[in-house]
Amino acid sequence: MRIKITFLLSATGGIIFFLVFILTADSNIGYVLASLFLVFFLYALLHPASSKDGTNELGTFSKVKFFLFLFPILAVVFSSGYVGSFVPSLSAINPSSSGLLSLFLIVMEFALIAMIADETVRKISRPMIQAGYDPEEIDTELQKFSMHVSEIETAVLLVSFGFILLLVFSPEVNIGIFPAIVIFLVVYAVVIGNMIRRN
Amino acid sequence: MIGSWNKQIILFTILSGATTFAGLVATQKIMVAVFIFPLMFVAILVYADMDVRIDSSYTLPERIRVGDEFDVAVDIRIKGGYGLVNISMPVYDEMEITVGTNVHIFYKGFKERRETVTYHAKAMRRGVFPWSPLRVDFSPLIGTGKSRKTVTETGKTIQVDPEVKMLKKSQFMIKTRKLKPRSSTTRLGPPTTDFESIREYAPGDPFKSINWKASARVQTRSGLLVNQYEREGMKTYIFYLDTSMLMRRGTEYENPLEYAISLILSGSNYLISKGYNVGYWPISSRMVRRQDFVVPSSGTDTFNQIKKILLRVESSRLITSSYPVDRTMARLVLETKARIAIVTSIDERNKILIEELRRRLISLGGIVTTVNIRPEGIVARKVDERLKGFFSPALMSGRKNSYMGDVIWDPVNETLGHAALKLGRLSGW
Numbered sequence: 279m280r281i282k283i284t285f286l287l288s289a290t291g292g293i294i295f296f297l298v299f300i301l302t303a304d305s306n307i308g309y310v311l312a313s314l315f316l317v318f319f320l321y322a323l324l325h326p327a328s329s330k331d332g333t334n335e336l337g338t339f340s341k342v343k344f345f346l347f348l349f350p351i352l353a354v355v356f357s358s359g360y361v362g363s364f365v366p367s368l369s370a371i372n373p374s375s376s377g378l379l380s381l382f383l384i385v386m387e388f389a390l391i392a393m394i395a396d397e398t399v400r401k402i403s404r405p406m407i408q409a410g411y412d413p414e415e416i417d418t419e420l421q422k423f424s425m426h427v428s429e430i431e432t433a434v435l436l437v438s439f440g441f442i443l444l445l446v447f448s449p450e451v452n453i454g455i456f457p458a459i460v461i462f463l464v465v466y467a468v469v470i471g472n473m474i475r476r477n
Numbered sequence: 478m479i480g481s482w483n484k485q486i487i488l489f490t491i492l493s494g495a496t497t498f499a500g501l502v503a504t505q506k507i508m509v510a511v512f513i514f515p516l517m518f519v520a521i522l523v524y525a526d527m528d529v530r531i532d533s534s535y536t537l538p539e540r541i542r543v544g545d546e547f548d549v550a551v552d553i554r555i556k557g558g559y560g561l562v563n564i565s566m567p568v569y570d571e572m573e574i575t576v577g578t579n580v581h582i583f584y585k586g587f588k589e590r591r592e593t594v595t596y597h598a599k600a601m602r603r604g605v606f607p608w609s610p611l612r613v614d615f616s617p618l619i620g621t622g623k624s625r626k627t628v629t630e631t632g633k634t635i636q637v638d639p640e641v642k643m644l645k646k647s648q649f650m651i652k653t654r655k656l657k658p659r660s661s662t663t664r665l666g667p668p669t670t671d672f673e674s675i676r677e678y679a680p681g682d683p684f685k686s687i688n689w690k691a692s693a694r695v696q697t698r699s700g701l702l703v704n705q706y707e708r709e710g711m712k713t714y715i716f717y718l719d720t721s722m723l724m725r726r727g728t729e730y731e732n733p734l735e736y737a738i739s740l741i742l743s744g745s746n747y748l749i750s751k752g753y754n755v756g757y758w759p760i761s762s763r764m765v766r767r768q769d770f771v772v773p774s775s776g777t778d779t780f781n782q783i784k785k786i787l788l789r790v791e792s793s794r795l796i797t798s799s800y801p802v803d804r805t806m807a808r809l810v811l812e813t814k815a816r817i818a819i820v821t822s823i824d825e826r827n828k829i830l831i832e833e834l835r836r837r838l839i840s841l842g843g844i845v846t847t848v849n850i851r852p853e854g855i856v857a858r859k860v861d862e863r864l865k866g867f868f869s870p871a872l873m874s875g876r877k878n879s880y881m882g883d884v885i886w887d888p889v890n891e892t893l894g895h896a897a898l899k900l901g902r903l904s905g906w
Contacts, residue, residue, distance in 0.1 A: 359503035
C-alpha cells in the first residue's frame, strides 16, 4: 500500500503546528498544553492505521482529532484578551505570539481535513478488497480521491492565508472584531444550513 | 459514505465556529479570521458540486463454445459529481473469469471520466444463459450530490454450444474381429407411400395405418391389422441418453452427462454426413414430451434439433426407478430395426435397469450398444492429477463379473474420438 498524500499532509500540518506551538510557549502551562496537543495528535494520526477495520474500535471515524483544537484555543485564551488580562498567571504563550499561533490554526484545520480524508480512504478500502475488488485499482482510485481533496484544501488554504493577511494588514479592509464576527456568522449560517439541508 | 464524510466536515466546521468565540474572548482578530478556511472548503463542496450523469455501453458475445475464452467490455462516461463509481459488469452463470474482475471502482474528480473496463472469461458449460444487468452505482464521496443506482438490463442471452468433434470416415476404417452382417438389418429409413404388406398391429403404430377392412376379415390376437409401407433405404440410428442422477457424478462442469452430449453430437454429425437417419431420445421414467426428442431423420436440421434439445438437457435429481421405453420410440425401433446407442453411466443402482432396457430394445428388434461413461477418473483428477490414470478403461473392462456396458469410456484418459471409434466399430458406423 502506497503512503497516502492525505496522511503526509495531515502529519506535516500537525508537526508544523506543534513546532509553532512549542516555540511560542513561554510557561509550564504552555509546554504542557503543547505536549498534550502532540500526544492527541499522534494518537489521532496513528490510531486508525492500527485498528482492525481501518477506523477506531467502534468502526466509525475517530473523534480524538477534534480535541486537538482545545489546546491551542486554551493557550490563546489564557494568554491574551479578557482572561489573559485578569489572570496573568495562567498565561501559556507569549502574548505577542498569540497572533502567530492563531494564524497557524489554519494549518491545523488543513491537517484535520487531510486526516478525515485519510480515514475515509481506510474506511472504504478494506471492505472493498474483501468484496473482491482489485486492491491495486482501489488503491489507485482512492489515491485520486486523496489528491482531489488535497488539491481543494491546498487552494482553499492559500486563498484563506491571502484573505487573512489582507484583512489584518490592509487598513482599507480592516474591520472591527464584532462586525467580522457578524459577517462570518451570517455566511456560516447560510453555508452550513445549505449543507445540512442537502444531506 | 457521503454521510460519514459530511458529518465529519459539519462537525469540523461547527468546531471551527467555536474558535470564533474563543477569538472574541481572546480579542484575537486573526483567530476569528481563521474561520474562513473551513467555511470556504464547505462552500466549495456545497456549491461546486453538480448532479452526476452516467452513460454506458457494453459489448457482449452471443454465441460461443464450451472452453472458449471471450472478452466482455463496458464503456463508461461520467460527468458531474465527486465520488466513487462502482461498476458491476454483466456476467452469466457457468462462466469463469480468468483475467480481471467484473467489478470495478473509479473515483470521479473534477474532470469528466471516461473508462473502458474489460474482463476475460471462459465458458465452462453448454447451455443458453441470460446475461445479468450492467449495474453502475454512484456514491458521492465528498460534496452534497445524490447517490445514483443505474441498472441497465442487457436483455441478451449467450448460447454456449457443446464441443462437437469432427469425426472422419477414415477413423472408422479399421478391421474388426467381430462379424458384421453383409447387409445391415437397419438399412431401413422412414416409410414411403409404397405399400409393402399387411401385418398385425403393434402398440405405437399410427392409427392411419390400420387396415380396417382386413382387420374385420381376419381374426388376430390384437384384433387389428396395419398396412406396412416400403421404407427409404437409409439406416436409422437413435441415441438414447440417460439423464438420471448418476449422470451428474463428477464435477459441475465435468460429468458423464456433459461428455455424453459431446459424444452424441459428434456421432450425430458424423452419421448425418453419411446419410443416416439420426434420432434422439432421453431415457425417462415419465412420458417424454414431443419437444424433448427428435424423430430419426437426415439433414442439418435434424442435427440442429438434437443440438437445441441437448443444449438444455439437465440431469434429474433423483435416481430413476425404472427405464421404460417410450411408445413412439418403441414403434420406431419395431419398424426400422434401428441401431440404438444407450449412453449412460452404470453403477450398482442402475445396472439391472440398463440391462432390462437393453433386453427390451433387443426384443423390439433394435441393435443396441451401451456406452458406459465412467466418472471415477474425473473425480480422481479433481482430487489429484496423478490419480487420473488409476481408473483406466482396461481396469474397468476387467470386471467381468458384472455387466459394464459394451463401450466403457473414461473421458479423462480417452479422447472423444477414441470413444466414438469404439462405439462406431460395434454399431457398424
